[in-house]
Every structure is written in C-alpha cells, then in structure tokens.
Amino acid sequence: MKKFLFIILTSIFAIMWNTVSSQTGESRVLIIGIDGLRSDCLQAAETPAIDALIADGIYSPDALNNDITYSGPGWSAMMCGVWSDSHGVTSNNFTGSNFEGFPSFMNRLETENTDLNTHSICHWAPINDYILGDDADDALNVSTDAEVANAAMAILESGNPHALFLHFDDVDINGHGYGFNPGVAAYMNTIETTDGYVAQVISSLTARPNYASENWLIILSTDHGGIGVSHGGTTIEEETIFFIASGASVATDIIVKDTLDILPPPANCIAPGSAELRFEGSGDIVYIEDAPELQLGSSQDFTLEVRIRTEATPDVAIIGNKDWDSGLNPGFVFSFEYPGGPAWKVNIGDGNARADAIGAAGISDGLWHTLSCSFDRDGMMRLYTDGIFSSEEDISGIGGIDVGSGWFFGSDILGAYSYSGAIAEVRFWHGILSDDAISDWHCSALDAGHPNWESLQGHWAMTEGAGPEVTNNTSSELVGTLQGPEWQQPESLITFDYSNTPRIVDIAVTAMDHMCLDVNPDWNLDGISWVDGCNSLDLDDTQREELRTVVYPNPGAVDFQIKGISPQASIEVFDPSGRSIHHGQPGESTRIVPHTSGPGVYLIRIIDGENRRTLRWIRQ
Numbered sequence: 001m002k003k004f005l006f007i008i009l010t011s012i013f014a015i016m017w018n019t020v021s022s023q024t025g026e027s028r029v030l031i032i033g034i035d036g037l038r039s040d041c042l043q044a045a046e047t048p049a050i051d052a053l054i055a056d057g058i059y060s061p062d063a064l065n066n067d068i069t070y071s072g073p074g075w076s077a078m079m080c081g082v083w084s085d086s087h088g089v090t091s092n093n094f095t096g097s098n099f100e101g102f103p104s105f106m107n108r109l110e111t112e113n114t115d116l117n118t119h120s121i122c123h124w125a126p127i128n129d130y131i132l133g134d135d136a137d138d139a140l141n142v143s144t145d146a147e148v149a150n151a152a153m154a155i156l157e158s159g160n161p162h163a164l165f166l167h168f169d170d171v172d173i174n175g176h177g178y179g180f181n182p183g184v185a186a187y188m189n190t191i192e193t194t195d196g197y198v199a200q201v202i203s204s205l206t207a208r209p210n211y212a213s214e215n216w217l218i219i220l221s222t223d224h225g226g227i228g229v230s231h232g233g234t235t236i237e238e239e240t241i242f243f244i245a246s247g248a249s250v251a252t253d254i255i256v257k258d259t260l261d262i263l264p265p266p267a268n269c270i271a272p273g274s275a276e277l278r279f280e281g282s283g284d285i286v287y288i289e290d291a292p293e294l295q296l297g298s299s300q301d302f303t304l305e306v307r308i309r310t311e312a313t314p315d316v317a318i319i320g321n322k323d324w325d326s327g328l329n330p331g332f333v334f335s336f337e338y339p340g341g342p343a344w345k346v347n348i349g350d351g352n353a354r355a356d357a358i359g360a361a362g363i364s365d366g367l368w369h370t371l372s373c374s375f376d377r378d379g380m381m382r383l384y385t386d387g388i389f390s391s392e393e394d395i396s397g398i399g400g401i402d403v404g405s406g407w408f409f410g411s412d413i414l415g416a417y418s419y420s421g422a423i424a425e426v427r428f429w430h431g432i433l434s435d436d437a438i439s440d441w442h443c444s445a446l447d448a449g450h451p452n453w454e455s456l457q458g459h460w461a462m463t464e465g466a467g468p469e470v471t472n473n474t475s476s477e478l479v480g481t482l483q484g485p486e487w488q489q490p491e492s493l494i495t496f497d498y499s500n501t502p503r504i505v506d507i508a509v510t511a512m513d514h515m516c517l518d519v520n521p522d523w524n525l526d527g528i529s530w531v532d533g534c535n536s537l538d539l540d541d542t543q544r545e546e547l548r549t550v551v552y553p554n555p556g557a558v559d560f561q562i563k564g565i566s567p568q569a570s571i572e573v574f575d576p577s578g579r580s581i582h583h584g585q586p587g588e589s590t591r592i593v594p595h596t597s598g599p600g601v602y603l604i605r606i607i608d609g610e611n612r613r614t615l616r617w618i619r620q
C-alpha cells in the first residue's frame with residue numbers, strides 16, 4: 001500500500017517538477033561539510049549557529065565513517081552514498097575511483113533534471129577536481145574558508161540554487177597543526193570561527209524571499225575525526241562523525257550510540273585499583289631531566305620495560321630519549337609500527353644507522369600490557385609482549401645513543417609524537433634480563449626476589465594518584481615531572497553499539513530522498529535516508545530499523561517512552577548510581593517515570609526475544 005502511494009506521488013511529483021522547476025515549492029538541499037571536525041569537539045565548542053540547526057532537526061553525535069578515514073574516501077562516500085569498495089577511492093590521490101559506476105548525488109540530480117541549479121564551493125580542491133567538478137553546474141575552488149562563506153552567500157542572495165555543497169577546511173588544517181582534541185585551543189577556536197561562517201550562510205539562506213516555501217534541508221557533517229595530529233586509522237576518535245539534518249520538514253530527534261555492556265575497570269595486575277596516569281595525545285609528557293644515570297654510551301647493555309593501556313596505535317613515542325622524526329636519529333624509542341600499528345615496535349639509532357624490531361599486535365584493546373626490550377649492545381635487541389618473546393634484531397652496528405635531553409614518557413624529546421593512553425611501571429635495568437625473568441615478573445610487583453634486583457637503575461611505578469611528579473623507587477634522583485597528563489581512577493569500561501546511528505554514506509541518500517529523486521535499487525547505494533522524503537528506502541524498510549529502539553524524549557526531565565520493542569519485552573532501568581529502580585514488561589504502555597532519582601545517565605536494559613540491548617536515557 002505504501003509502495004503504491006509512493007509510485008503515485010512520485011509520478012505527480014515528476015510532472016510538477018518538469019513544469020514548475022523554477023517556481024517555489026520544490027525541495028532544496030544545502031550540505032555543509034566541515035573537514036576533520038571531531039564530534040566530541042563540536043559538542044565542547046561554542047557553536048550557536050550549529051546548535052540552532054541541531055535544535056531544528058535530526059542530530060547524531062555518534063554517526064560513523066567506519067571505512068577509510070582519509071579525506072578522499074570520506075568525501076567520496078558522503079557525495080556518492082557508497083563505501084570505498086564501490087566508489088574505489090582509498091587515498092587522497094583518488095586513483096582507482098569509480099564515479100562512473102557510482103556517481104555523486106549531484107550527478108544523479110542533474111541526470112534527473114538538468115534544470116536544477118547545483119553548486120559546489122570547496123576549500124579543498126580535490127573534491128571538485130575529482131568528485132563534483134563535472135557534476136555541478138557551478139564548481140568553485142577557493143583558498144580560504146571565508147571565501148567559501150562569501151561565495152555561498154552570493155549564490156543564496158542572488159541565485160536560485162537547488163543543491164549547494166560547501167566545504168570548509170580550516171578545522172582539519174588546525175587539527176593537523178595542533179591536535180584534534182577538545183583541549184587544543186587552536187583547534188577549538190577554528191571550530192567556533194567556522195560556526196560563524198555557518199551563521200552567515202544560514203542567515204543568507206533564511207533571508208531568501210521565498211525561503212518559507214522552498215523546503216530547504218540543511219545537512220552538516222564531516223569526513224572524519226582525528227587523533228593526535230592525524231587521521232586515517234580505525235580508532236573511534238577518527239571514525240566518529242556528527243550528522244545533522246535540519247529543516248522545517250524534519251522531525252527533531254537525537255540519535256546516540258547504545259550502551260551495550262558495562263565491564264569492571266581493566267585490572268592492572270601489578271597495582272590493582274591504583275590510579276592511572278592518562279596521556280591525551282596532545283603533548284602530555286612525563287619528563288626526566290638528563291642525568292649521568294641515564295647515559296647508555298655505545299656499549300652499556302640495558303633492559304627497558306613499560307606497561308601501557310591504550311586504544312590507539314599511531315606513530316607515537318611511548319617512552320624514549322630521541323627526536324622521533326627519524327629512526328636514524330640517536331636514541332631509543334618504544335612506538336607502534338608505522339604508520340598506524342597495529343603492532344608495537346622499538347627503534348634504536350646512533351645518527352648513522354638504525355635498527356627496528358616489531359612486537360606483537362593486539363595490545364590496543366584498552367587493557368594493560370607489558371612491553372619489554374633487552375638491548376645487548378654487541379648482539380640483539382629482544383622484544384617481549386606480556387612476557388612472551390616477540391622478535392629480535394641485530395643492534396651490534398649501532399653506536400652511541402645518548403642525546404643529552406633526558407627521557408620522555410608520552411612523547412619524543414621535542415614534545416611531538418604524542419601518545420594517548422595510560423603509562424605505568426617503567427623499569428630501567430642495566431644488563432640483559434633473561435626470558436624467564438621477563439616472563440615471571442611482567443605481571444608482578446617488583447621486590448628483592450627479582451633475580452636482577454641489584455641492577456635495577458630506575459623504577460617509576462606511576463601510581464601516585466596525585467601531584468606533579470612520579471617518583472623513582474630506586475633513588476631520590478630521576479624524578480619525573482608531569483607536563484599535562486592527569487591522574488584518573490580507572491573507570492568501568494563501557495562498550496557501545498553503533499548499529500543504529502547514521503553513516504557517512506547516508507548523507508547523499510538523505511539529500512536525494514529529500515529532493516524527491518526516485519532512488520533506484522539498482523544503484524546499489526549503501527546509505528539510507530534519515531528524512532521523510534519521497535522514497536521508501538527510509539528507515540522503515542532497512543535492517544537498521546529492525547534494531548532501532550528509541551528512548552524519547554532524550555534528554556528528558558520527567559519521564560521517557562520506548563519505541564521499537566514488543567509488549568512482551570522485559571525492561572530493567574538503572575539509575576545513575578547503578579541501582580535497579582524499575583523492572584517489568586511494557587505491556588500497553590512504554591512510558592516509564594523513574595521518580596526516585598535525580599539527573600544523570602540512566603541505563604535501560606531490554607530483553608526482547610533474541611535481542612538484548614542497553615540504551616541510555618539522560619535526565620536533565
């Protein structure tokens with residue numbers, strides 16, 4: 001029935017479209033792409049213009065580009081509505097692209113109706129050069145974000161645009177320059193500046209004489225997030241994007257990831273329950289001033305061990321004494337395999353030669369792992385992961401490795417290559433520890449029973465829990481000074497379910513649906529529509545809707561309702577302190593009033609046949 005109605009409506013619409021294409025009453029779409037804008041940073045920034053769009057539409061802070069998090073593949077997925085296995089772009093050089101097989105939404109709009117006026121204004125030229133340039137009536141590359149806004153305002157004020165794509169680049173540029181992180185002022189300030197451009201564009205849009213009848217849909221999103229000063233990997237910081245679809249025809253909704261499971265804090269077998277020193281990936285350092293005890297010359301055998309807990313494996317310096325711009329530079333460093341892991345590695349160099357060895361992968365799981373490396377200066381360096389031998393490499397050709405700048409935990413000696421995660425239990429030994437000693441003690445607190453106890457030169461447990469220093473347990477020397485990292489009590493690990501949130505490929509499909517383009521299943525698009533357009537490929541008919549259980553209003557104040565579950569489902573509600581405050585079946589009513597507790601995050605566990613879900617409700 002619905003399909004029948006849909007066919008009638010599209011037929012009528014097609015007739016109308018041909019006859020009144022330059023009149024009022026059609027749908028129009030503005031897509032604003034802000035390159036490299038991490039979703040959590042958008043939430044933290046002061047962005048009144050974007051907030052106003054959120055208030056007037058569908059918003060997800062937990063949307064995903066869970067494909068390739070470089071700009072080329074990201075914008076291709078957004079513009080074409082398919083993943084890289086279809087559009088073919090895997091890097092920023094666009095080799096392998098298949099835009100003939102999977103054209104952009106602008107191409108499809110123009111193919112349907114060449115009378116539509118389509119515009120694309122980009123600060124990052126490859127979007128027009130490779131994706132949209134031949135599709136849009138008017139493709140303009142500019143060299144500043146201000147020019148993007150000015151060109152858009154000119155079109156909105158004096159033109160008759162039906163589809164308009166804008167690309168702002170300064171946020172990404174500042175992320176690469178200073179860090180993609182809510183603690184980085186340059187990055188955050190640029191987000192707020194960009195919001196000012198959005199404000200200008202929206203005010204030109206709403207000032208259009210026929211604005212009220214033009215049925216504009218405004219979509220805002222980004223191509224990827226970032227971690228440290230880069231992106232391209234598979235961390236959630238890089239994959240999470242925001243999705244906003246705003247306009248008079250859009251029902252307001254907030255779509256968040258669901259809480260799937262709550263696990264106890266990850267156990268640190270060496271110091272259970274102790275505080276952690278967290279490095280945030282943006283220049284956080286523990287610095288140990290240079291001292292005679294740290295000198296290793298060209299022949300001193302030594303062993304270094306460290307425990308880390310991380311979820312990311314970019315090219316960082318975990319501990320070391322060198323400038324990590326080159327592996328040839330003198331010194332040693334614990335890092336990850338270039339460019340994005342997954343294995344950890346050790347590098348040692350003397351200015352002329354280098355040696356590198358790879359440890360095990362699989363340590364970026366948010367749990368504690370011990371990384372050990374013995375350096376036999378006229379033989380091998382040997383790497384051990386959680387006490388188990390990983391690999392070795394000849395270092396007999398490596399000479400002096402002293403730099404004289406001290407040791408750094410969490411970055412290289414220039415404060416670059418910042419690590420994100422926790423660091424603890426750094427052990428510095430003279431001599432080579434045996435396989436057995438490394439294995440037996442990798443998960444045990446040190447004491448005089450260790451066979452190499454007498455040659456322990458430095459031991460930073462890093463469990464102080466407060467204060468500006470980490471002490472060395474072997475002497476009063478070699479105290480580490482904190483520059484940025486913060487003490488935290490280990491928190492419960494919450495695992496999240498993103499199966500209901502938007503994907504970057506949904507943007508093209510949402511735009512086409514709103515524009516009443518008849519989306520052909522043979523196009524094999526990967527996205528779905530988040531607005532109630534003319535097509536039947538919206539949420540009701542997709543796999544994702546079957547999983548979609550919604551708590552609303554969310555956030556709320558007094559009560560909430562649940563949609564998308566059967567009357568037989570069992571519901572249990574936990575208040576912000578974890579107490580179970582409601583247990584039952586929804587029956588006729590899915591309205592729940594958790595009257596006993598105050599503001600905070602409530603967890604709602606639902607068992608509905610085979611489906612088990614945990615949702616969260618935010619009480620304000």
Ligand SMILES: [Zn+2]
Nearest residue numbers: 035036071223
């Ligand atoms: Zn980008």
